[in-house]
Amino acid sequence: MAGPLSHIRVLDLSRVLAAPWCGQNLADLGAEVIKVERPGKGDDSRAFGPPWLKDEQGRDTAESAYYAAANRGKKSVTVNLGSPEGQRIVKALAAKCDVVLENYKHGDLDRYGLGYEHLKAVNPGIIYCSVTGFGQTGPYKERPGYDFMVQGMGGLMSVTGERDDLPGGGPQRVGVPIVDLMTGMYASIAVCAAIAHRAVTGVGQHLDLALLDTQVAFLANQAANYLATGEVPQRLGNSHPNIVPYQTFATRDGNIILACGNDNLFVKFCDVAGCAELAKDARFATNAGRVENRADITALLAGIFQSRTTREWVEALEAAGVPNGPINDIGQVFEEPQVIARGMKLDMPHPTAGRCSLVASPMRFSATPLEYRSAPPTLGQHTEDVLRGMLGLTDAELAELRGAKAI
Numbered sequence: 001m002a003g004p005l006s007h008i009r010v011l012d013l014s015r016v017l018a019a020p021w022c023g024q025n026l027a028d029l030g031a032e033v034i035k036v037e038r039p040g041k042g043d044d045s046r047a048f049g050p051p052w053l054k055d056e057q058g059r060d061t062a063e064s065a066y067y068a069a070a071n072r073g074k075k076s077v078t079v080n081l082g083s084p085e086g087q088r089i090v091k092a093l094a095a096k097c098d099v100v101l102e103n104y105k106h107g108d109l110d111r112y113g114l115g116y117e118h119l120k121a122v123n124p125g126i127i128y129c130s131v132t133g134f135g136q137t138g139p140y141k142e143r144p145g146y147d148f149m150v151q152g153m154g155g156l157m158s159v160t161g162e163r164d165d166l167p168g169g170g171p172q173r174v175g176v177p178i179v180d181l182m183t184g185m186y187a188s189i190a191v192c193a194a195i196a197h198r199a200v201t202g203v204g205q206h207l208d209l210a211l212l213d214t215q216v217a218f219l220a221n222q223a224a225n226y227l228a229t230g231e232v233p234q235r236l237g238n239s240h241p242n243i244v245p246y247q248t249f250a251t252r253d254g255n256i257i258l259a260c261g262n263d264n265l266f267v268k269f270c271d272v273a274g275c276a277e278l279a280k281d282a283r284f285a286t287n288a289g290r291v292e293n294r295a296d297i298t299a300l301l302a303g304i305f306q307s308r309t310t311r312e313w314v315e316a317l318e319a320a321g322v323p324n325g326p327i328n329d330i331g332q333v334f335e336e337p338q339v340i341a342r343g344m345k346l347d348m349p350h351p352t353a354g355r356c357s358l359v360a361s362p363m364r365f366s367a368t369p370l371e372y373r374s375a376p377p378t379l380g381q382h383t384e385d386v387l388r389g390m391l392g393l394t395d396a397e398l399a400e401l402r403g404a405k406a407i
Contacts, residue, residue, distance in 0.1 A: 003030020021184025027073030076377035085406035135210035147177040154215025244290035249305040
């Protein structure tokens with residue numbers, strides 16, 4: 001069964017992570033995604049190693065694991081955007097595509113004659129998705145933007161990390177480039193929405209996605225708390241600003257997460273933990289009371305959790321229906337029976353590594369299941385096939401372009 005976007009062709013001019021993540025989502029959904037890369041070097045993330053993919057003898061290949069994380073299912077075409085011939089190729093490809101993805105600095109592609117208005121002229125229905133640090137408008141639009149700096153500017157690091165008055169306190173970035181990834185996810189939604197709109201109206205459009213906008217948007221409850229009260233949220237480590245207990249506790253041999261999202265779950269927890277009296281204490285009987293008396297209830301529960309091992313707590317709380325879980329390292333994640341059952345580790349044939357292991361998409365469709373058609377491409381792997389197949393170029397024309405260093 002063809003994927004839900006199998007009728008869509010995407011020209012991916014982007015590199016590194018935010019927009020390529022969108023392109024990979026679209027490829028997983030069935031779209032044909034043609035990734036345009038610089039001749040010789042390709043996407044910057046090809047050099048983000050080690051680690052590198054290993055071949056079947058355990059030797060390093062030239063393919064970075066970072067690049068592999070965001071580029072499966074795409075076709076790699078090498079084109080020099082700085083040459084007139086290369087610009088003509090990109091325009092010709094755009095004329096035969098539904099979507100263009102790009103994450104160049106504001107105005108850069110206009111200088112190459114490849115901005116939205118230029119490509120709209122050759123394809124009026126084009127959906128042109130721009131991903132930048134700060135967007136196409138505003139005083140910061142010319143600035144470059146990176147995930148780490150936007151985590152700081154956008155407030156995420158002010159609510160991530162241990163409290164300043166505790167050991168290890170201070171701002172922390174999230175352990176994955178979450179702003180890039182979330183921007184790629186918002187871009188994926190925006191592209192799909194624009195495709196749906198065009199199906200009804202025939203009208204394409206320019207989509208303007210910004211890392212900072214995304215970061216501000218997914219401050220979510222923390223932003224809502226501030227806007228409701230005027231009080232600036234602070235770092236709480238692994239504690240939740242609005243729910244208690246919803247945090248980590250040290251056990252006899254490790255750590256566990258307890259997530260009592262309502263008063264009934266707190267009562268169940270107290271029964272399992274042998275401290276039913278805490279659920280009846282006026283200070284702790286309601287979530288509001290527990291938030292007000294966070295320090296007292298946390299100190300009491302910290303002592304109780306020392307009485308059992310992590311596994312003993314997990315088994316007892318699981319049996320009682322109290323949400324909890326261990327804190328896995330990434331190796332342990334892929335050993336979790338549920339992760340295995342859901343097929344989240346994906347093994348694919350690879351042209352130089354033999355096989356490569358990737359993380360599957362979390363999207364599940366009953367009628368149009370995802371199909372993982374190809375591994376992340378080697379640099380320029382599909383240049384000739386695409387230019388012959390889409391543009392009808394001959395061997396002689398390809399040789400001339402190669403001689404001119406346009407491809």
